[in-house]
Amino acid sequence: MPSHNLPSTQTALVQTTYAQALEIKTIPTPEPLPGTAVVKILSAPVLSYAKQVYDGTRKYPYPTPFTPGTSAIGRIAALGSDSTALQIGQLVYVDCVMRSRDNPGDIFLLGLHQGASAGSKKLMTEIWRDGTWAEYCRVPLESVLPLNEARLMGELGYRVADLATIGQFLVVYGGLRDIGIQAGETVVVAPATGGFGGAAVVVALAMGASVIAMGRSETALAKLAGRFEGRVKTVQMTGDVAKDAEELKRASGGSINAVFDIPPPMAAKSTHLKSCIMAVNHGGRVSLMGGIYDDVPIPYQLVVHKDLSLKGKWMYGRNDMEIVIKMVESTVLKIGQLGGVKIVGDYTFEDWEEALNTADKYAGWGSSVAMRPSKK
Missing domain, CATH: 3.40.50.720 (NAD(P)-binding Rossmann-like Domain)
Incomplete structure (x- = not known):
């Protein structure tokens, strides 16, 4: 019997065919495996060039069918048996930079780009195909970083859509x-x-x-x-x-x-x-x-x-993430609306097309767009 209360199915955005329109579908909810966490998604950013990626204009390589979506803010919903620090219900940042555990040079971006090596392509195609534009997302434990919710959302007043800009x-x-x-x-x-x-x-x-x-x-x-x-x-x-x-x-x-x-x-x-x-x-x-x-x-x-x-330099490492989160929690670095980045759109996944169009329209500095699951 499972030791969690995950639903058997979830709602997710799926691209069935490369460069074709996304669709809202009901798919199985991922189960936690050793070395992984299942995160309930609260808010996921929409890259300013997401429309150009998923309509094929930028020709980013990735397998289909798959669920797009890069980083996210969420809560731990289930944990693999080898997790020792994370807690169910904990607020976390889900990172999109995925690396091979036995060859860190095999690197790809969750829900976006399969990377440049045979190893990174294998990882995205066979193991980590689905991104964060879903109710739940399974990711490696090393891609999950805890956030000080009391400090960030209580004392500093950040909203989850603000925190989603951290990427x-x-x-x-x-x-x-x-x-x-x-x-x-x-x-x-x-x-x-x-x-x-x-x-x-x-x-x-x-x-x-x-x-x-x-x-x-x-x-x-x-x-x-x-x-x-x-x-x-x-x-x-x-x-x-x-x-x-x-x-x-x-x-x-x-x-x-x-x-x-x-x-x-x-x-x-x-x-x-x-x-x-x-x-x-x-x-x-x-x-x-x-x-x-x-x-x-x-x-x-x-x-x-x-x-x-x-x-x-392509992206960053876990130590960089830990430092940036500390900078935000200490107010040395202000993000989201506290840092002058206006949330110009906060859409549900059903309104994905409007979300991508808005992100494309507000591509310059100072604006951000987020998506989230519908409240049931």
Whole structure:
């Protein structure tokens, strides 16, 4: 007999055929296995580009049929027999970064992308196919992090939809920490007006750095900088490589320690990275976290003669997650509406199409969309 009170079936969003419309279906509720937790989903974020992923525009690889949905906020509903710390009913963050236990290089994103290796494809296809856009989701124990509910929702007043925005901040913290951002340093965030770029500005400031935000829209840059009372300088991307480099130097007062580069796929021909490399200090560091799939030219000799470090980073580790959660609980880092990110839509799974359209419409920094199961 099962030692839990899970229902035998649940309601979930399912994509039966790649790039075709999602459907609300009744499917079996996952059972807890050793090494896993079953989480009752309370709120799951909708990525700004989710519509482009699930309609096939971005051509992300993943198996079908499957249940989409990346990270989430939920409560522990059932636990595998080897769990020793988590408790039934506990509020938790469900992370989407999934790794092989015997080869951490096999990594994929739950409900979104099967990764780049044969091992990661096997994991998503055969083991962890279904994501968080369901009433219940089974995930590895190491993908579940406890949250201090009394502190976050009681004392600080966060709602579950606010807490669901934490994934944006985790991604960029992974890259910023990877290049060793220190208090007092100056970092360029480029471009800074998208969802992840804006999050990088917030996190870099929380880490004690000064920030120069780059972007194409003067209006969006001014709006971003206005939230931080003079703590963020801005430089508009003009496409003039030398001019943009000089503007970066001017904005920094002559010292740039690091660059955080997180452009979207369509920015493959952007010149901003070259301008940043021209402007960064000797011995500077560059974090590459963007979604560009094409080859991008770099000023090779400048990289050599300036002793620059260029580091690629895909996502983050568990220790990064633990640190970010502590930053939120201590108010060093404010997320959700407390951090200036307005929840512009909080939909049930039945309204998934409207949710994806709203997320697509509000793709820039400062807005977020969430989905949740219907109340029964």
